[in-house]
Amino acid sequence: MTPSLEKISTAWAIFQGLLLEAIPFLLLGVVIAGLARWLVPQTAWIQRLPKNPLLAPITGALMGFALPACECGNVPVAKRLLASGAPMGTAFGFLFAAPVLNPIVLASTWAAFPDQPWLLVARPLGAFVIAVLLSLLLVQLPETQLLEHVLLSERRMSQPLSTVGLLERSGGLVGDPIPELTPTQSTRLRASDVLEQSSREFLDLLALLVLGCLIAALVQTWLPRSWLLAVGGAPTGSILALMLLAVVVSVCSSVDAFLALGFAAQVTPGALLAFLLLGPVVDLKLVGLFTVLMRPRAIAITAIAASFGVLIIGQWVNLWQL
Amino acid sequence: MIRGILLIIWGWIVLWSVISGRLDLLLRGVFHGLVGVSGVALLLAGVVLVIRHLDRRERVPWPWWSSATIAMLVLLVPPNPSFSDLAENRPQGLPEPPELAFVLPPGQRTLTEWVRLLRSQQDPDLVDGNPVNISGFVWTQRNGPPLIARLTVRCCLADATPAGLAVDWPDGFEPTTNQWLAIQGEMAVTMRKEQRVAVVMPKTITPIPRPKRPLEP
Numbered sequence: 001m002t003p004s005l006e007k008i009s010t011a012w013a014i015f016q017g018l019l020l021e022a023i024p025f026l027l028l029g030v031v032i033a034g035l036a037r038w039l040v041p042q043t044a045w046i047q048r049l050p051k052n053p054l055l056a057p058i059t060g061a062l063m064g065f066a067l068p069a070c071e072c073g074n075v076p077v078a079k080r081l082l083a084s085g086a087p088m089g090t091a092f093g094f095l096f097a098a099p100v101l102n103p104i105v106l107a108s109t110w111a112a113f114p115d116q117p118w119l120l121v122a123r124p125l126g127a128f129v130i131a132v133l134l135s136l137l138l139v140q141l142p143e144t145q146l147l148e149h150v151l152l153s154e155r156r157m158s159q160p161l162s163t164v165g166l167l168e169r170s171g172g173l174v175g176d177p178i179p180e181l182t183p184t185q186s187t188r189l190r191a192s193d194v195l196e197q198s199s200r201e202f203l204d205l206l207a208l209l210v211l212g213c214l215i216a217a218l219v220q221t222w223l224p225r226s227w228l229l230a231v232g233g234a235p236t237g238s239i240l241a242l243m244l245l246a247v248v249v250s251v252c253s254s255v256d257a258f259l260a261l262g263f264a265a266q267v268t269p270g271a272l273l274a275f276l277l278l279g280p281v282v283d284l285k286l287v288g289l290f291t292v293l294m295r296p297r298a299i300a301i302t303a304i305a306a307s308f309g310v311l312i313i314g315q316w317v318n319l320w321q322l
Numbered sequence: 323m324i325r326g327i328l329l330i331i332w333g334w335i336v337l338w339s340v341i342s343g344r345l346d347l348l349l350r351g352v353f354h355g356l357v358g359v360s361g362v363a364l365l366l367a368g369v370v371l372v373i374r375h376l377d378r379r380e381r382v383p384w385p386w387w388s389s390a391t392i393a394m395l396v397l398l399v400p401p402n403p404s405f406s407d408l409a410e411n412r413p414q415g416l417p418e419p420p421e422l423a424f425v426l427p428p429g430q431r432t433l434t435e436w437v438r439l440l441r442s443q444q445d446p447d448l449v450d451g452n453p454v455n456i457s458g459f460v461w462t463q464r465n466g467p468p469l470i471a472r473l474t475v476r477c478c479l480a481d482a483t484p485a486g487l488a489v490d491w492p493d494g495f496e497p498t499t500n501q502w503l504a505i506q507g508e509m510a511v512t513m514r515k516e517q518r519v520a521v522v523m524p525k526t527i528t529p530i531p532r533p534k535r536p537l538e539p
Contacts, residue, residue, distance in 0.1 A: 006404040013401030017348035017478035020339055023332075024353075024360035031363075192374065199325055199371055206332065207385035210392050220480060221411075251477050 007221050015217035018250060018285065022072050022209055025252060027202065029073025033080040034198035038191060051087045057135035060093025061128050064101035071099040071253055071280050072209060075289045076201055082151055082293065085158040088143070089135045095293070096306075097131030099253040099280030100124055109276070112257035119273065122317065126277045130309050134281070137305055138298060146298045148291065208288030216250040216284040223248060238271035239314035243307060246279035253280040270318035278310045324382050326371030328390055333364030335397050346535045347401055349478045401479075405459045405536070406499045409471050409484035428452035428509075433472045434538045437485035446520035449509045454522050457530060461486050462499040470505060470522065475537045482537065488514065488521040495527060502536075504528045 050056055060081075064074075078095035082088065099105065101124050113119045143152060246256070256279050260272055267275075282303045290299050339345045340358040349357065426435065428449070433456040440449070461471035461484060469486035473479075489505065490512065491497055507524040514521070 003407075006407055009401075010403040010407050012399065013348065013403035014479050016339075016344075016396055016401050018480050019396075020336065020345065020357055021349055021353060021478040023336055024356045027360045027363060195367065195370065199329060199367060203325065203328055203386050203389070204383075207383075207389040210389045214392075216480070249480055251481050256477075 011217045011221040014220055015213050018213040018216055019210060022213065022252060022285065023206070025254075026072045026076070026205055026209055029076045030198050030202045030205070032073070033076040033201070034194045036077070036080060038194040046081075046084045046086050049087055049090050053089060053136065053139065054132075056087040056089030056139075057093030057132045060087075060090035060095075060135065061097035061101060061131045063090070063094045064098030065103065071283075071286055072205075072289065074098045075286075075293065076205060079151060079201070079293055082147065083154040083158060085155060088139050088146070092135040092138050093131050095131075096134050096281050097127050100127035100277070101131075104254050105257075105280075108254055109257040112260065118269075118321075119276070122273055123276050126273060126310075126313050127280065129313070130277060130281060130306060133309055134302060134305055138294075138302065141298060141301075146294060148293055148295060151293060204292060205289055208291060209285065212250065212283075212285035212288040215287075216248065219248050219284060235268055235270065235318045236315065238268045239274045239311055239318070242267055242271040242275040243278050243310060243314075246275045247283050249279070250283040250285035251279065256280070268314075268318050269321040270314035270316070273317050274310045274314035277313065278306060281306045281310075323372055323375045323378055324380050325386075326368045326373075326375060328382075328386060329364050329368030329371060331368075331390060331393050333361050333366075333368055335361075335393050336364060337361030338397070343534055344400060347403075347479075347537070350475045350537070350539060351535075353477070403479060404500055405471070405473055406461045408473060408479070408482050409461045409486065410464060412483050429455045432456065432538065433458045433470065433487055434474055434485045436487055440487075440520055446509075446511045446518055449520050450511045452509045454505065454507050454509055456487070456522070457502065457504040457533065458487075459532075459536075460497040460499055460501045460503065462497075467491070468497045468499075470503060472538050473536070474539065476539075479537075485538075488519060490521045490523050492524060492527070502530050502532050504530045 050059055074095055077098075078091050081091040081094060106120070106124060109123055110120050138146060143155070147155065249256075256276060260275050287299065290302070294302070336357055338361075339348070340354055340361065345354050345357060429452075431439070431454075436454070436456065440446070456470065458470040458472045461469045463469065463486075467488070468491070470489050471484050471486035473482040473484055475482050489497075490510070497503070504527075505522060505524045506526045507522055509520050510523040511518050512521050513519075
């Protein structure tokens with residue numbers, strides 16, 4: 001086999017590994033989103049979520065403890081929150097914090113680094129701070145510039161006309177009038193309807209996951225990891241290298257601590273934390289999935305702001321630990 | 323109905339990857355059950371949808387078609403990674419060893435356990451003369467002689483990490499990249515790059531097929 005064919009063959013195997021490992025978590029997320037839609041009438045709890053600009057993302061971030069899944073599984077749940085009219089800060093706080101602030105990820109971090117208790121505190125704390133800051137930043141954008149247009153339409157349909165004008169709803173102007181939802185009205189769907197919606201959602205997200213895994217596998221095969229780790233000893237260089245590695249490798253947050261263990265001895269503590277913080281928020285596998293939630297500009301803002309925040313946290317940790 | 327069929331295709335691929343043993347080449351064992359359950363769930367959901375919509379036609383978005391095409395490719399084109407290429411592009415940082423690995427007699431240690439042992443204690447003389455009975459693939463390094471190696475994974479092939487042992491290849495034996503070999507022999511200490519290092523002195527080298535579970539935890 002020629003070297004280039006060997007590389008293609010290796011990339012194909014990495015792609016299959018990433019995809020088959022991510023599908024159960026994506027399915028789990030879609031199932032949880034579907035169950036939430038079925039069991040809990042939208043108006044009952046969505047309406048009770050705090051709308052305060054600071055409390056909303058904090059609430060969302062803490063909701064991560066209810067979903068023991070990695071970042072792929074959180075996308076359908078965050079989408080459901082946004083479509084149901086939840087405060088945007090809550091949905092984004094959940095989206096960015098839940099991949100770390102959940103029992104499985106915290107347990108795997110502890111299992112991988114039992115001798116580094118500071119990491120067990122710094123990782124959830126850092127993820128919480130990043131999630132709240134990203135949420136606060138994103139909600140500054142108008143909904144029309146932030147949310148993907150199909151999701152925006154769905155969200156506006158679920159909001160009362162007192163908050164969204166009739167013209168802002170892209171549907172409902174022609175045909176039967178849409179019944180106004182009141183907090184006391186039950187809107188529970190039938191199980192079959194939930195299966196219909198969830199299957200459509202799963203196939204939509206799966207197509208994007210396939211694309212993300214393909215990109216991640218190709219980049220990983222043609223970009224030698226040794227290049228990234230060559231700068232391991234330099235404080236800033238090591239943070240940047242590990243951030244890039246987290247984006248490229250795209251391993252799910254429930255196991256990334258074990259991967260980090262592999263090069264923990266070769267890099268600075270700040271770089272190690274940066275790897276564990278950035279991967280769950282931004283990676284190549286997620287870019288496709290995020291397009292069902294946000295517009296490209298908002299995704300770019302998320303990636304830049306998250307990278308900047310993680311770089312600062314990493315630098316600060318290096319100053320404190322080195 | 324087509325949505326149900328797509329779910330059945332994906333469910334079958336996921337389940338087939340477990341049943342056929344393909345997953346042994348791609349994922350760490352602890353995830354296999356989870357993947358299998360998700361395959362069954364997708365199959366069941368697909369069957370329910372097909373039964374409910376036997377006579378309903380549905381517009382299928384192109385991303386679903388393209389992902390279904392990829393799904394068929396996954397089914398038809400099995401993974402065949404170059405282990406040597408993977409090893410060459412990864413740093414050598416092994417997961418923490420299982421607690422009892424080092425109490426095994428030398429002849430029963432796997433290649434990965436040998437590498438862990440040699441990294442944990444720096445004096446190669448302590449293993450001089452120990453019997454060796456290992457298997458692995460030939461890792462052709464860019465800068466250095468070929469090693470006998472294994473890949474370890476925490477999650478999937480994307481995070482595979484190599485563990486390689488130096489071998490004093492017999493005269494006339496040309497190790498072929500990615501070839502799987504079983505080596506019996508003993509450990510010896512030699513000078514390489516002005517350092518005393520432990521190397522495997524083979525007594526017999528036998529080409530073997532790739533093991534069913536080539537990845538180690």
